[in-house]
Amino acid sequence: MKRFAKLMLIGAMTLPAMAQAQEWGRLLDRGQEVLEQRRGSAATEAPATAAPPPAGVSDRQLSLGLKEALAVGTERAVATLAQPNGFLGDSRVKIEPPGMLGSAVGTLRRVGFQSQVDAFELSMNRAAEQAIGQATPVVLNAIESMTLEDVQRIYQGGDTAATEYFKGQTFTELQQLLRPHIERSMQQTGTTAAWQALTDAATASLPMLAGYTPDLADHVTESALDGLFLLLAEEERKIRRDPLARSTELLQQVFGL
Structure with a gap:
């Protein structure tokens, strides 16, 4: 215009x-x-609306096919995130510093604290990469627990209907499961020490950081899960739209060649 x-x-x-x-x-x-x-x-x-299942596909095949698609998508998403730089190297899922510190990162880098910021970001993302594999069994269990009604509704839903369903069903459970693993990983990667070094060095330049003590384990856990569901949505969208992503005969039967 x-x-x-x-x-x-x-x-x-x-x-x-x-x-x-x-x-x-x-x-x-x-x-x-x-x-x-x-x-x-x-x-x-605009997001595509799924067509009805191909002719000749039974309810059982539909259920097995959708569950297989979601299991494949989950395993791919977790494998991507669990590798070195799985979080850190992808701007869509990279875990940034929390709260007011996140808002001040640009300033801190400009006034000479780049190395401290980088060390803190590295430690958080490495902790998430080490722990995210623990999420796989929870999501796979939720997939197996789906009813035929769930399957039919999700199949006919939007490109990320299954991801939205699983996020609603499992996010709280995953938080509770993942947090202890995140805490252990944070100890191994030195997240708390990196946080302390950053805030000690930067408080003189940014007095607002004095006394700011966010729950780092919660922040890393929630950010890691947000990244997981973002990539799971991407995998689901690929399987629905891209024939090349349908890597098994059953997926091809249910979603078409």
């Missing part, structure tokens, strides 16, 4: 008076084309 307005303004300022009427008409036509193109683009990008 801004482009359309700019075109009209340029036309008004630069064209001879006798030609302006024709040019206004062309500009209006062009503006309409731009709007229609944007509407068409928005429609193309």
Whole structure:
């Protein structure tokens, strides 16, 4: 729309008076084309709604196929995050410093505390990478516990319907399960020590950090789970949309070739 307005303004300022009427008409036509193109683009990008299961697929096959798809997606997402730099190397899931410290990271880097910030971020993300594998059994158990009604509703849902279902079903349980593992990993990676070194060094420059004591284990745990469900949603979307992601015969039967 801004482009359309700019075109009209340029036309008004630069064209001879006798030609302006024709040019206004062309500009209006062009503006309409731009709007229609944007509407068409928005429609193309809208999430796809799943079609009914292919002909001949039984309820049992549908249930097994969807559960297999979700198990495959879970294992892929966890494997991605559990590798070195699985969190740290991906800006979508990288665990940033908590609360007001997160808001001050740019300032701290500029005033000479880059190494302390980097050490703290590294320790948090390494802790998450070490612990995230503990989430797999919980999600797989939730997958196996799905009823046929759950399966049918999820299959017919949006591109991330299953991920949203599992996040609602398992997030609290995963928090409780993962936190002790995160705490142990944080001890191994030196998160608390890195936090102390950063705040001790930076308090003089940012007095607001004095006495700021967030629950680092909660922050890392919740951030790790947010990253897990983000990647699980991505894997689910791939299986629904991309034939190449359907890596078994059963997935191909249920979701199509």
